[in-house]
Amino acid sequence: MAEAQTNAGNGTQIPVTVLTGYLGAGKTTLLNRILSENHGKRYAVIVNEFGEIGIDNDLIVESDEEIYEMNNGCICCTVRGDLIRTVEGLMRRPGRFDAILVETTGLADPVPVAQTFFMDDDVRAKTRLDAVVALVDAKHLPLRLKDSREAEDQIAFADVIVLNKTDLVTPEELAKVEGLIRAINPTAKIHKTSRSAVDLSAVLDRGAFDLKRALETDPHFLDADDEHDHDHHDHDHHHASDIHDVTVNSISLRAGEMDPKKFFPWIEKITQAEGPNILRLKGIIALKGDDERYVVQGVHMIIEGDHQRPWKDGEKRESRLVFIGRNLDAERLKRTFEACQA
């Protein structure tokens, strides 16, 4: 802790984008675009294999994926040891690049990658996680979901989903795939495209983990169950059960102003007890007697919160919280969340 604080003042943190997606979803195509297109930024790229990257660049580093469980008795506290080592090496020569991109293997669990940027003090002092981007193959997603939990995890965990190869499916198939994605992750931004031709500004520099920015830049955040959201009404947990291959569920909670003396112990207890089942959580909390919006986000047991900005005049002071995870007890979460109201 002390070290993180000492180092925090030294310059700005380098943003890190994590690129996930199943084999064949179009990661390499997107990576090659990021490396070759003129967007004014230089990227250091950490890949598992050089593979098909056709670009000769000193800043592409090959790294063996190493998942290390932390020795603290918490099974969900995992980090990527190779990233700690590689990021530390890269950061000794700053000025060569403006941002870091981590490409994971098709079967990779995105959680240890993300947790590395929260759990390792040295990495955290020098870098900040910008967003987790998942590439999804519109044609093959239903099949993938049948045979792999990783494909589902990648979607559940993502901030941005690039729904790729849309030219290979019919509009009906596309709508179904989008429904599937929404059932797993109601809050991610979805960009439909083919040949990974997504606007790079939709993928890079998102600030998805920045408490001040994350919930502000996305006007639809947590609006998944608003009545004006006509795109998909079959997304919430009551309906997810008819999609057989989805094991992740999301729970959107909504309540009035919270009593901070009840809310903070509650969120602490929930994340401790349910940590292994929680992939992501995000929320905007109205605290009684507080003129500022309080924002929270979490990955498994790691939770962060901060004041974001003053409530605007006429803005409804309500609390909204979304959990994405497995085996979460929606009724109990709802009941206990509502019990925290002032």
Place this chain on the structure above:
Amino acid sequence: MPTVAPFDLAGHCVAAAFLDDIPHFALADGTIHRLDHGAKSVVAHDGLLCAAITWDGMALVTGGEDGKVALTRPDGGTETLAEVPRKWVTSVATGPQGAVAYASGRTAFVRFADGKVKSFDHPRSVEGVAFAPKGMRIAVARYNGATLHFPAAEGKPAELEWAGAHNGITFSPDGNFLVTTMQENALHGWKLADGKHMRMTGYPAKVKSWSWSAKGKWLATSGAPAAIVWPFSAKDGPMGKAPVELGTRGNTMVTSVACHPRDEIVAIGYADGMILAGRIADLKEVVLRRGGKSAVTSMAWDAAGIRLAFGSEEGECGVVDISA
């Protein structure tokens, strides 16, 4: 009063070292600078990641982002000892009879003086390598423990298990103990004779720098607001003993330590660039450098124990002379 001769360079100093009594500063960009009747330098790598001084004190062995293992001498001569194409060489160690060990990915390599290389594959990444003080033996730090190999002989490696990620590794100078730094803020140790475990915990940060005192009686470490110095003179090492806390400061962390070659004195470098010398026996401290712009990353004493070379995160290097 100690005097400081600053030597300002640009870039992270990976290692400060005396080679043939000449101060050298190996920077992360791959340049090795030296103060030999004026400032001189040689480019050893495109990106330098790790360094170790040879046992005769006459050369620096380094590993780089360019996949090379290089050997650089105080006359400025540099040669490539080995190469792992397109991979980073993340750890190097020097051994007896000119042997060098290095690691890349999941493989540890030993290069003998005649140029022959032997490799040892592991199921997980090799995070650190070290030579035993006697005999041709290396230790590898890995996930869930350490592995001991005898590179000059055939035979099965010896495995030492302890759950968690082990990063750095060192033998005690008497060869009785093997110690690792961990991803958790802790050290772990094994007494090699009987495999007994030693847990050295309580650090607020990761241990990234350590140094054995003269005769190996103490192991000084970074990772706390003081240098944490563990006693290793007893039969069971530090087991059941509290460490000495040297140079405690309230508002900053120790980032680098270097034990004096003869006396039980530790040079202690901090995150704010300050350097103190602390004596283990009576905890007396002397300021060697008041501070700087960035954390001290590496320090080394000359053979006589009169000059201390230091380097920092932003390249403020220099030599402290304590004889004046």
